[in-house]
């Protein structure tokens with residue numbers, strides 16, 4: 001995985017540290033549209049939605065000036081459905097290179113031209129969902145031809161050498177046997193991989209959760225093998241501790257200690273602040289501190305362990321330690337670019 005250059009690493013960590021102590025979010029997820037090109041079986045989005053109240057590209061600058069996160073996720077729905085996505089990213093990004101910006105997408109609409117334009121506008125990392133390492137992906141996402149498209153465009157864009165593409169596999173009961181198969185596919189396509197966990201909270205469906213001892217045994221074996229395949233290149237983008245916590249979440253059926261609303265939050269397509277994508281209590285832009293008081297300080301929800309949580313539940317020293325060692329360029333300046 002491409003490491004963040006030294007100067008930019010310093011700025012990201014400095015801003016993240018300030019936000020940690022000022023109780024501003026470290027990570028903000030902008031859901032730039034509710035519409036989607038897929039109808040995934042594990043998700044509450046799917047298909048077209050009303051886009052008439054979507055924020056305009058220039059609105060995102062206003063949100064950035066108030067929230068000042070060090071990391072931004074551009075997500076949805078399917079963010080590539082916005083024809084003005086490049087303009088949105090330009091408004092999120094400042095001339096200092098902040099924030100570190102991740103596009104979370106299914107890539108059904110990705111082209112070489114859009115990839116290059118989005119990089120140029122400031123996307124640092126392309127997180128691409130992959131549920132199965134073959135055509136079962138199309139069936140699960142209810143999107144014919146998606147896997148074939150990925151298998152063509154991934155190697156093509158990876159060969160440009162920017163090392164900024166990460167497959168994101170959401171582990172479910174349907175694909176738990178495929179965890180290493182997904183990693184093999186990442187290797188074959190020349191990209192990186194990361195893992196997150198299914199939450200029943202989105203749709204209310206428990207069928208995709210890991211419910212049996214057999215499924216949990218498979219999860220353990222698959223994750224142990226992933227851990228043995230990790231190396232300094234960070235092609236497996238999770239930390240070992242995050243993989244352990246993902247397993248613990250499935251074993252216990254819960255993950256307490258969520259900091260939604262405080263360490264991370266969601267901005268909806270029409271501009272409301274929400275603690276996360278699965279709690280729909282809405283606040284105006286300038287009311288994050290009220291959200292912390294009303295929601296975060298009383299939040300007992302432990303129903304997910306999605307990526308945004310898995311990074312931010314940690315203590316400040318652990319968070320800093322893992323990122324300094326993994327993605328930022330403090331250990332060695334020679335491998336920073």
Ligand SMILES: C[S@@+](CC[C@H](N)C(=O)[O-])C[C@H]1O[C@@H](n2cnc3c(N)ncnc32)[C@H](O)[C@@H]1O
Pocket residue numbers: 036042043044045075076077078079104105106127128129168170196197198199200201202203306
């Ligand atoms: C909501 S999607 C939005 C971005 C884009 N449409 C995509 O699929 O990558 C972001 C991520 O959430 C994951 N996701 C969807 N439903 C989920 C659930 N019930 N639990 C955990 N993750 C889920 C998806 O697999 C995807 O990786």
Ligand code: SF4
Pocket residue numbers: 036037038039040043044045046047076077078106141
């Ligand atoms: S997971 Fe992503 S692609 Fe699938 S329905 Fe949800 S928003 Fe759309």
Ligand code: SF4
Pocket residue numbers: 201258259260275276277278279299301302303304305306309
């Ligand atoms: S655990 Fe936290 S992030 Fe997950 S659904 Fe509950 S409040 Fe949201």
